[in-house]
Amino acid sequence: MDGLSQISQISARVLQLQSLVSGPPVVAGSSPSSTATAVAGSTSSTAFSDVLAQELAKSSSSSATGTLGANRVPTDLAAYGNGHVPDSALAPVGDTGKKMWAPAAAAMTKLIAAAKADGVTVGITETYRPYDEQVQLAATKGLYSQGGLAAKPGTSEHGWGIAADLQLNGAAQAWMQRNAPSYGFQADVPGESWHWAYHPAG
Numbered sequence: 001m002d003g004l005s006q007i008s009q010i011s012a013r014v015l016q017l018q019s020l021v022s023g024p025p026v027v028a029g030s031s032p033s034s035t036a037t038a039v040a041g042s043t044s045s046t047a048f049s050d051v052l053a054q055e056l057a058k059s060s061s062s063s064a065t066g067t068l069g070a071n072r073v074p075t076d077l078a079a080y081g082n083g084h085v086p087d088s089a090l091a092p093v094g095d096t097g098k099k100m101w102a103p104a105a106a107a108m109t110k111l112i113a114a115a116k117a118d119g120v121t122v123g124i125t126e127t128y129r130p131y132d133e134q135v136q137l138a139a140t141k142g143l144y145s146q147g148g149l150a151a152k153p154g155t156s157e158h159g160w161g162i163a164a165d166l167q168l169n170g171a172a173q174a175w176m177q178r179n180a181p182s183y184g185f186q187a188d189v190p191g192e193s194w195h196w197a198y199h200p201a202g
C-alpha cells in the first residue's frame with residue numbers, strides 16, 4: 001500500500017470514528033459503566049484520540065513507510081543491514097514473484113503496468129540480493145573498483161531492495177529512458193543498462 005492510499009484509508013476511518021463519538025456519549029470500546037459516570041464530551045474526545053492513535057500505529061506497522069536516509073539506505077530497513085533484510089520486510093512487485101523495499105516495489109509495480117499499457121514488456125531478472133550472493137557475485141564478476149560488475153559486498157543497492165535488474169528489449173529500454181524517472185527509477189550504474197535503482201525525487 002502506498003502512502004496516499006494509507007492516508008485516505010486513515011481519513012475514512014477517522015470520519016467513521018468521528019461519527020461514532022459525535023452523537024450521544026457512546027464510545028466504541030468503552031465499558032458500559034464509563035458512559036454512566038463520565039462527563040459527556042471529555043470521555044468521548046479522550047477515547048477518540050486513543051482510538052485514532054491505535055489506528056495510526058496499526059497502519060504504520062502493517063506496511064513499510066520508511067524513507068531513504070543517508071547513503072540512500074531505507075530508514076525502516078537500516079537496522080537489518082545490507083543483504084540481511086528478511087523476506088517479510090520486503091514487498092512484492094506486482095505478480096512478478098520478486099520483492100523490493102516497499103516504496104520501490106509499489107513504484108516498480110506501477111511502472112510495469114504503465115509500460116504494459118504502452119505495449120512494452122519490462123521483465124525483472126533480479127531485485128533483492130542477500131549478502132552471501134553479493135559475495136559470490138563479487139567473486140565471479142569482480143568488483144567495480146577493479147573493473148568488474150559487482151558492488152563491494154554490503155554496499156549493493158540490491159542489498160536494500162532498492163534496485164532491480166531488468167530484462168529490456170530495445171523498445172523497453174527506450175521506454176525506460178523516457179518514463180522511468182517519473183516513477184523514481186534511474187539507471188545509475190554506467191555500462192549497466194539493465195540496472196535500475198529507486199531514486200525518488202525529494
Ligand SMILES: [Zn+2]
Binds near residue numbers: 163196
Ligand atoms: Zn543490478
